[in-house]
Amino acid sequence: MTSGRFIIDAGTHLQFTQGAGMMVFGKVTFQGREQAPIVITRSEGVPYWAEITVFNHTNQTTSFVKHVRLSHASSPKLGLW
Numbered sequence: 001m002t003s004g005r006f007i008i009d010a011g012t013h014l015q016f017t018q019g020a021g022m023m024v025f026g027k028v029t030f031q032g033r034e035q036a037p038i039v040i041t042r043s044e045g046v047p048y049w050a051e052i053t054v055f056n057h058t059n060q061t062t063s064f065v066k067h068v069r070l071s072h073a074s075s076p077k078l079g080l081w
Helices: none
Strands: 002-009 013-016 022-031 038-042 052-055 064-066 068-070
Parallel strands (some): 002 022, 013 038, 022 052, 022 064, 038 068
16 A cells, blocks of 8 residues: 555566555556566456556546556455555
């Protein structure tokens, strides 16, 4: 869990275990590039991971997502967070 601004740079690879995910309160910037995308997926041997949830607390908060590959995430479930 983080608050404020969260940045992930091009070429970053994140792998989550089953039930794990990311919760951000504020702004996210996922700045991948076509030749160096950000990859977010499950860890080897697990069927899926939880999700990424972003809570923008004002109308002035803008998140940015470019060249990101998401795979094997589950949908939100009551009580998961």
